[in-house]
Amino acid sequence: MILLTAEALTMRFGGLVAVNDFNLHIEKGEIVGLIGPNGAGKTTVFNMIAGYYTPSEGVIRFRDSVISGLKANRITKAGIARTFQNIRLFSELSVIENVMIGYHCRIRSSFFGATLRLPLYRREEKMMVDGAMKLLREVGLEEVARERSTSLPYGKQRRLELARALATGPQLLLLDEPAAGMNPNETQELLELILRLRTDYDLTVLLIEHDMKFVMEICERIKVLDYGTTIAEGTPHEIQNNPRVIEAYLGEVQRA
Amino acid sequence: MERSPLFCRRAGTGTGFLELTFFLQQMINGVALGSLYGLIAIGYTMVYGIIRLINFAHGDVMMMGCYFAYFGILMFSLPWGASFVAAMVLTAILGVLIDKGAYVPVRHAPRISALITAIGVSFLLENLGLVVFGGRPKGFTTPDMFAEVYEIAGLMIPALVLWTPLITLILLSGILFIIHRTKAGRAMRCISHDMETTRLMGVDVNRVISITFAVGSAAAAAGGIMWAMRYPEINPLMGIIPGLKAFVAAVLGGIGNVTGAMLGGLLLGLAEILLVALMPEIAGYRDAIAFGILIFILIFRPTGLMGSKLPE
Structure with a gap:
């Protein structure tokens, strides 16, 4: 195909x-x-x-x-997801948040659902965190999930970009x-x-x-x-x- | 424009105790005024943080919020609470419409084009206000709950002065929650860092920008309504000075930083009130203080108090 x-x-x-x-x-x-x-x-x-x-x-x-x-x-x-030649991570965000942003397009909750913490959003948020952790495990970064993305050494930043791309499904x-x-x-x-x-x-x-x-x-x-x-x-x-x-x-x- | 009852100097009261109450009273008043600046500054700083645009129409958006509340109470006889909430919602929608109508078309144009567009929107709203609402100031009714004056330990405190920082604190917490704990907020932080990459992560960037405008405008409406209760009349040009001062507050706190905007607002409010209270002979220069601070901060610390340090 x-x-x-x-x-x-x-x-x-x-x-x-x-x-x-x-x-x-x-x-x-x-x-x-x-x-x-x-x-x-x-x-x-x-x-x-x-x-x-x-x-x-x-x-x-x-x-x-x-x-x-x-x-x-x-x-x-x-x-279709991509990584970059020059790494483009979100430096203000933690490692796991960098991956979670990839899930953004796969979430159905509205802005209000997220702000009011409605049950659907809470389920989806949990799905996001679990999914992001699983991807970080895949690329061997689960131990640094809460660190700032730019504090990682170069090779790990590359793997983080890979995990972030995978998060978009x-x-x-x-x-x-x-x-x-x-x-x-x-x-x-x-x-x-x-x-x-x-x-x-x-x-x-x-x-x-x-x-x-x-x-x-x-x-x-x-x-x-x-x-x-x-x-x-x-x-x-x-x-x-x-x-x-x-x-x-x-x-x-x-x-x- | 200053007509607060707290504003007369208690000259000749003599004793130290009264001097202290006088000082405390001014402090409380300064915090209330500062919260308003901060609340309006949040809209400036959020929009700047995300699309690097100084939204000069923000003060006029605040003015529109006041008129929405005014008409809500007067024409539709809504209870004041419902009217204020409705005004915040309508102002949020107005903010989104301004973004869609005026700023989206120039999103990829040079930044100066967007800035000029913002000034254009500002004039449009002001003059539209003059045509539609008329230039004559309208009296803004303050709900009884805010009009009371409490006497606490010798201090005369209008309820509004106590409620203003409280409401501001609640709104600020809500906004910080949105920015740090929701997916839209996460997307906002990503866009402010790198819009194109955020788009490539599947985020509908324009939608997130709309949410930013909505939140900032709703905060401005809340600030504006409390402003209108404090100086109880509204007119189509009322947004100019608070808008400019809130801009100063945003720069003072470090533009792009929401907590910084609130801090900048509080400092500015306190500086203004205390200066006028302690040196009434230069009270006429109170507006100049804000812009003096702006010049000072732009020269010595252009990234503001909580802004990131510039690389050497």
Whole structure:
């Protein structure tokens, strides 16, 4: 079953074409990688899927409904969650509150219900706290639930972002450089965590990453962007041996 | 504009005891006035905290609240309690409508555009008030419960002066509860930190902003009604000075911080009342004090008393 399709996506900022004629199909349950040199347009693709940008051209479909042009909160509600390249946690909030905000869209209580502490809200609040604790356990952060999010070390902040994204109840998870700044041990743990979460939460994953070892190991399919254009697509093995990819990363081989 | 009966200086009373009662009386009066500033300042600070907009129409929203209460009592003969609650609800709705009608269209415009829009809304409300309600001040009836004067240990205390801080405290607790213990409040705190990420977490940001306007406007209505009972008349331009002073209070406390706004309001109220009480010869400058404080705080501590410290 195809979960997400992007057809002929183009994104222009004034005269700059950040992404040009981008096409993507993701099957349910897949882990797909999006790679390319800096400035290739990978994050722009994420921003279009997540609803942060409306594509200049093209259509994005998620589970048979068009989502391009919808507001970001509607897209999140539809089942797409993301993490950020530069961590964007709510620094004023505690670790568990950062996760609880993810439940916001899954709660039915109104403002008055919440203010007056009506029974439905109390049930839902308990559901939120329990759910958030469970997610924190999943990513190994239950011991620091009451601490401020920014007091956590870097690797834990990344895992907290992951838990927060999961709290929105996604089917598709967009991970923007999840392994950035991690040492090899942490990267390996992250890889195992993502694989485990995929099984446990029935997830499909689209990720951007520069750590090639990580990408080759975790992804089943990879798409390579350069200057906004798709230059290659295939299994990790095919990508590793694709001359256009090597050229994009290493520069054109000088012929003597 | 100051017509409080407590305001005459007890000159020549002589003994130390009376000096003390005089001082205490002024303190109580200052706390009452300060609570009103604080209550109005909460609306400024909440809106600023969430969308970085100084809502200059806030004082006029307060004025509208007074008229709603006035018409509730006079035209619909509601009991005063019901009329005040209805006025708070209507003012909350007005606040939301102002946001939807005036501020949503400029949400992504530069901040200066939103600021100018706010000033425009302020003028609109004032002049609409002049046209619809007329410019002549209307007498505001104070319920008997607030009009009484208690004599406690030699102090003459109008009931309103006691009730004002009490009602303010209840409303402040309610607002702090909303901000810290409900999902809308959690979303408010998230939006004030990073609106786009909050949206990506599935939060309907515009809805949360509407709730913020509603809560802030309802608080302003409550403050306005107590203001109208204190200086018992209302007119369409009555919101200007309390609005500006509440703005000073919000900046003094650290704009964006609700507890700070209340603290700023209390300090401002006390400073004003005490200065006029102790130095009646400069009483005419009482409004200047507030703005002097504003200038002072902007120069020496622009983030306010409870605001976060700026990075070096």
